[in-house]
Amino acid sequence: MLGTKSKSPEIENHHYWYDQGTVLLKQNLYVEAIASYDMAIEIHSEYPQAWYSRGTALRKSERYEEAIASYDTAIKLKPSYYQAWNLRGVALFMLSQYQNALDSFDKAIGFKYDYYQAWNNRGSTLVGLGDYKEAILSYDEAIRFHPNFYQAWNNRGNLLRKLQQFSKALTCYEEALKYQSNLYETWNNKGTVLASLERYDQAIAAYGQAIRVKPDYYLAWYNRGQVFVTLERYQEAIASYDQALKLQPESYEALNGRETAVQRFQSLKDQSLKDEEIATNSSPEE
Template sequence: MKKISFIFLFTLCIGNYFSQVEILSAKEKAFKDSIAQINEAANASAEGKEAYNRGINLFSEKKTIEAVKEFEKAIQSDPKFLAAYYNKGVAENELEMFSAAASTFNKLISIDSSYSKAYFQRAKAFFGLKEYDGAEKNYEKALKFDPNNVKIIYNYGVLRFMQQDYKDAITKFTRCIQIEPNTAFYYNDRGSCYRMMGDLPKAILEYEEATKRNSNLAFVYNNIGTSKKKMKDFPGAMIAFNKAIAVDPKFYMAYVNRGATYFTQGKQNEAEKDFLQAKQINENCAQAYANLASILILKKEYQLAFDNAQTAIDIDKFNGAAYLNRGIAREMLRDMKGACEDWYKAKELGVELGKSYHSTNCNN
């Protein structure tokens, strides 16, 4: 309509006229077509950029799935749109679509191998895929570009922890501490390395260093508590769990662990209260249900014990304690076959008692 009005206006007003050319010479047509191609490319580029910008808006609004779609549109409009690849990969990592993220960063790096940030992100994707070797190579590459980037060093340390190379993890966390000496997290994580190496006193010292730098970290007090519980320092463990709860009354793990400490000391009623509290705070706390099952077994309330252990398994199918306890409940509910299956599963998940119960009860 606009076009028609435009032509009409010129034709009537000034005695001249504008119009679409009905017949063009070959030269003119070629010229027109070349301009049309330029316009088409310009349009596509603009639409791709608009999609990219929309993706950024959506990402900032936490609409990450929609953001990925927009970044993908941007890439389709311009297959060399590096920033779109990067943002898409980051968003996929956020969504824990690690395989897709790794693929996206692979493509980005294949286009531009100097895109340094992509290596860090690709390491994160591999970490998520539990492809620790791939993650390791990418962290190394990222560090070559940016050797003092504390985020890279820290994440590399976490990777080392997951690879159970606690000594190297300690090296990485120590480097983090050198760069940022007041960050409590690095002390906590270094402490956890010592803990995994069996050096509980040193672990506790590190955790305490963490609390000196940040006294509001409930999970660090919780780590102190569980370490002290392992050392059978039950009073010390209780103090630590109480601190964790004081810092964060909704920190359900501290209730689970304080309950477990009570249980170990034969204080079943107190233990039960804590497990119930943990369950109330976090209805998806598998360990609270698994531990409650223990209490109920001791009370000979086997059906309830079964139900709680079952819930724990529904939440966390790798909870060995839940399988062991469900097995005990099942035996008492006369489901010996089920009990044997549960003890075998507990055994597979590393619960020693599962092995013992299975071998002594499940063969004729």
């Protein structure tokens, strides 16, 4: 018939829409990606990869309940879809539904025992449940299957720091940084455990590395100031607090820390002047 246009064959192909969605997802265009996956599903509703990827776009949009529903459909179509079980667990974790998240991670591991990402996620969920011993064992499994998986080393270090096992935490942070050197939060945490171990100069160096990676990282500036106060290096402490306050002007802890450093520096100066005066007055007369 004259005047009519036939649809492009690609438009009727679910793979076309799935591929479009994948490109958009990589560009962090989540709304557009979801729309493309919806088109793929409209053409072929029993397409588990599209449901899975749609769930991922929804999860990254922080639409966690909808993401879980998409992962559920993917799993219904493909029960052994361990990646979907894992990311379903992540969405549940974000909703603080830790027991349900743990069940999902266990399902993922049941289908793929060496799935190190699920072991790592399982560890973080167990931390949320307060089962620290099991959490350590899960991080250990993640590391066993993927020794240079810095996220697991970092998470293990965070838990050991929480448990005040500072030397063991330090080892974990060093392993994480060996595999990924630009982890500013890990540099900061390394500084914190070094300070707890009274290795202050090394702590200052670690905070410096955190700041080098991320100059606007408030917490590293603040923690650096705290260590300088401990070392009675008050002028350097004040300079660090000033940088922290540029980033968070209303921070009570930084304002309080700076005030303490100023007061102690002034007291030190006053004491120094008194000592000089006493020395001068006690000098023998000629």
